[in-house]
Amino acid sequence: MLKIWVVMPTCPPIVLRRCHACPADRFRASGKFRVNANHKLIDAWLLALCTGCGETVKLTVLERVNVRSVPPGLLARLHANDPALTAELLQDPALRHRNRVALDWDGAWRLDTGGSDDLDQEVIDVSVRFAARIPVRPVRLIAEGFAVSRAEVERLIAAGTLVSAVRLSGKLSGDFTFTLKR
Numbered sequence: 001m002l003k004i005w006v007v008m009p010t011c012p013p014i015v016l017r018r019c020h021a022c023p024a025d026r027f028r029a030s031g032k033f034r035v036n037a038n039h040k041l042i043d044a045w046l047l048a049l050c051t052g053c054g055e056t057v058k059l060t061v062l063e064r065v066n067v068r069s070v071p072p073g074l075l076a077r078l079h080a081n082d083p084a085l086t087a088e089l090l091q092d093p094a095l096r097h098r099n100r101v102a103l104d105w106d107g108a109w110r111l112d113t114g115g116s117d118d119l120d121q122e123v124i125d126v127s128v129r130f131a132a133r134i135p136v137r138p139v140r141l142i143a144e145g146f147a148v149s150r151a152e153v154e155r156l157i158a159a160g161t162l163v164s165a166v167r168l169s170g171k172l173s174g175d176f177t178f179t180l181k182r
């Protein structure tokens with residue numbers, strides 16, 4: 001029987017970027033947007049607050065874009081400070097690259113295993129799904145899902161009782177499956 005685990009975000013991740021006012025390098029997305037129009041051109045920024053001093057930094061969402069080329073739904077969400085849009089934009093690799101920021105997902109996600117019944121079976125097939133692009137070590141997910149230590153998961157991998165088509169070392173942010181043979 002295939003079990004499905006889901007990695008879900010619980011809050012927006014921390015934005016890693018140097019603060020110009022203090023030595024901190026962590027910002028929390030405020031969930032607010034600033035939109036500025038100059039004739040037919042529009043700029044939009046996602047605002048983030050420094051965790052050290054509270055200084056505001058603007059992450060560019062739109063820059064000198066013709067107003068007619070912006071979808072009306074996106075413009076309405078920007079004006080309404082839509083929190084779901086904040087999460088979507090932080091997931092966008094182009095936005096992170098343009099603003100030279102990285103994300104820290106520590107403490108901003110949880111693993112939903114759907115209950116731990118059937119753990120006494122001989123073979124357990126698990127499909128891990130990601131609700132967002134959250135880079136997590138598979139060993140950590142498996143350890144948390146089965147409530148064992150990471151060292152125990154490493155031993156299971158070395159012994160060949162825990163197998164997967166993907167490499168379980170390093171970080172993954174995409175769906176994968178694994179099989180545990182007892």
